[in-house]
Amino acid sequence: FCQTLLHTVIPPELRFAVLKLFQRLFNCFSSYCYYEITEIDGVNTNELYNAVQLYLSSSASSTTPSAAATSSNRLSLTRGLNSSAITFGLANNDRLSDVFNGVSVVWEHIVTPRQSQTFSWRPLPEEKRGFTLRINKRDKPQILEAYLDFITEKANEIRRKNQDRLLYTNSRGGSLDSRGHPWESVPFKHPSTFDTLAMDPAKKAEIMSDLRDFADGQAFYKRTGRAWKRGYLLYGPPGTGKSSMIAAMANFLGYDIYDLELTEVNTNSELRKLLMKTSSKSIIVIEDIDCSINLTNRKKSNSSGGRSSGGAFDGGSEMRTGPGAPGGPGDPENNGNNNNSITLSGLLNFTDGLWSCCGSERIFVFTTNHIEKLDPALLRSGRMDMHVFMSYCSFPSLKILLKNYLGYDDGDIETEVLAKLAEVIDEAEMTPADISEVLIKNRRDNGKALRELLEALRIRAEKKRVASRRRRLVADVEEIAEEEKRALDSPKEVGGVATGGGDDVEVNYKKGGKEGEEDNGIN
Ligand SMILES: Nc1ncnc2c1ncn2[C@@H]1O[C@H](COP(=O)(O)OP(=O)(O)OP(=O)(O)O)[C@@H](O)[C@H]1O
Numbered sequence: 001f002c003q004t005l006l007h008t009v010i011p012p013e014l015r016f017a018v019l020k021l022f023q024r025l026f027n028c029f030s031s032y033c034y035y036e037i038t039e040i041d042g043v044n045t046n047e048l049y050n051a052v053q054l055y056l057s058s059s060a061s062s063t064t065p066s067a068a069a070t071s072s073n074r075l076s077l078t079r080g081l082n083s084s085a086i087t088f089g090l091a092n093n094d095r096l097s098d099v100f101n102g103v104s105v106v107w108e109h110i111v112t113p114r115q116s117q118t119f120s121w122r123p124l125p126e127e128k129r130g131f132t133l134r135i136n137k138r139d140k141p142q143i144l145e146a147y148l149d150f151i152t153e154k155a156n157e158i159r160r161k162n163q164d165r166l167l168y169t170n171s172r173g174g175s176l177d178s179r180g181h182p183w184e185s186v187p188f189k190h191p192s193t194f195d196t197l198a199m200d201p202a203k204k205a206e207i208m209s210d211l212r213d214f215a216d217g218q219a220f221y222k223r224t225g226r227a228w229k230r231g232y233l234l235y236g237p238p239g240t241g242k243s244s245m246i247a248a249m250a251n252f253l254g255y256d257i258y259d260l261e262l263t264e265v266n267t268n269s270e271l272r273k274l275l276m277k278t279s280s281k282s283i284i285v286i287e288d289i290d291c292s293i294n295l296t297n298r299k300k301s302n303s304s305g306g307r308s309s310g311g312a313f314d315g316g317s318e319m320r321t322g323p324g325a326p327g328g329p330g331d332p333e334n335n336g337n338n339n340n341s342i343t344l345s346g347l348l349n350f351t352d353g354l355w356s357c358c359g360s361e362r363i364f365v366f367t368t369n370h371i372e373k374l375d376p377a378l379l380r381s382g383r384m385d386m387h388v389f390m391s392y393c394s395f396p397s398l399k400i401l402l403k404n405y406l407g408y409d410d411g412d413i414e415t416e417v418l419a420k421l422a423e424v425i426d427e428a429e430m431t432p433a434d435i436s437e438v439l440i441k442n443r444r445d446n447g448k449a450l451r452e453l454l455e456a457l458r459i460r461a462e463k464k465r466v467a468s469r470r471r472r473l474v475a476d477v478e479e480i481a482e483e484e485k486r487a488l489d490s491p492k493e494v495g496g497v498a499t500g501g502g503d504d505v506e507v508n509y510k511k512g513g514k515e516g517e518e519d520n521g522i523n
């Protein structure tokens with residue numbers, strides 16, 4: 001009505017001024033203030049718009065009566081390509097009320113056609129979208145800032161929950177994609193969780209609580225001046241669940257995974273660049289660390305008087321026991337230009353040095369089948385915060401696998417069968433992967449699966465027994481041979497007096513009058 005009046009009564013050149021005047025008058029008498037949050041801020045996307053949209057969509061879709069926002073009757077639904085989550089949205093020009101700290105506010109989603117295409121480096125959408133927030137003037141000082149912070153935080157949380165996790169890899173080598181990104185990603189859909197992971201329940205609970213403390217520990221890390229990161233070293237025989245544990249960690253915390261292929265990284269600075277391009281709330285994984293890098297080459301670069309390109313790490317004395325890979329690409333004996341290659345020092349800098357703190361809330365996980373091959377520098381305390389041994393399948397782990405694969409709960413299996421399984425499980429030293437295979441093969445017939453499993457465990461236990469007997473025999477034979485050798489090499493007694501070594505031995509021995517077999521032996 002006002003607009004029609006404006007158009008008919010007021011001449012066009014005065015309309016704008018009169019409109020402004022009306023607005024001022026209205027603002028004076030209105031008890032509300034209004035905030036517009038537009039989708040595009042100049043030419044950039046307004047992050048706050050996205051956050052508000054996400055926040056309101058979650059409130060709008062909520063079916064619980066206690067939801068903060070009053071649901072609207074009309075919602076738009078969207079689902080991204082390859083995404084498993086559906087996003088609800090406010091339909092155009094719809095309203096929604098929300099309550100924050102006891103204060104009511106109203107949101108309105110306003111969509112208007114863009115009138116003229118303004119100059120821009122990139123094409124702008126045809127519609128102008130924005131949210132208008134209406135707050136009572138007297139409430140504004142108390143809630144505005146806190147409310148917007150709350151919305152931003154909530155939106156991040158929703159984004160993490162809804163978004164499929166991503167698995168990144170640097171398998172392209174050092175090349176970058178069209179956006180200058182060194183990582184390639186695929187949706188991460190590994191179903192492993194701590195529930196399905198077969199391991200000692202106490203150890204599992206300890207790891208879960210450690211992860212929880214880490215994720216909730218922002219204030220602690222800030223207070224203590226520590227970088228908000230944590231390192232786990234998972235070690236154990238193949239097939240004991242190290243990779244499954246990483247997937248379970250990612251699913252538990254809702255983090256992305258960066259699977260770092262060290263063999264694809266050529267220099268320390270490349271490694272640093274990769275690190276800089278990882279996001280917070282992520283797990284950076286280096287699998288089979290003992291195979292990925294020749295960890296002795298820092299010693300080479302240090303001892304040659306130079307410093308490796310990432311060499312801000314402390315002295316090199318502890319590097320002497322590294323595994324080395326004779327003849328391998330990083331072998332110091334083999335390769336004279338190691339200054340260009342990735343070094344242990346660079347790797348330690350990556351996890352530990354100043355660069356490791358770009359971004360925050362990051363977990364480093366290294367896995368290995370041979371912990372004894374790792375350099376002490378990697379193992380020393382404080383470097384990897386937690387060392388987790390993934391062992392052969394124990395009885396509690398077996399129960400978890402039986403539940404996963406055959407649906408058996410506590411009490412479902414006869415006590416005698418359980419006792420027989422318990423009797424051989426430790427001796428058999430079968431990995432959860434081996435046991436899973438037996439159970440998968442026979443999963444259609446639970447009885448058969450248990451029989452086959454027991455049989456497999458017994459055969460394996462018997463083999464272990466035979467192998468250990470053979471080892472003992474070989475050890476005994478070796479010991480006897482060693483004793484014999486010692487007896488022959490030791491100084492011989494002449495008339496009850498031991499003589500020195502060297503030539504005298506032979507002389508004295510012969511003089512000592514010992515004859516026969518031993519004489520032959522010495523000759
Ligand atoms: N502890 C476990 N709990 C449940 N399943 C397991 C466990 N360990 C192994 N498995 C099963 O065995 C398969 C192989 O396990 P996984 O790849 O996690 O072993 P790994 O320790 O990483 O082996 P590798 O050292 O060879 O990399 C998985 O697909 C999983 O189904």
Ligand SMILES: [Mg+2]
Pocket residue numbers: 242243244287367
């Ligand atoms: Mg693995």
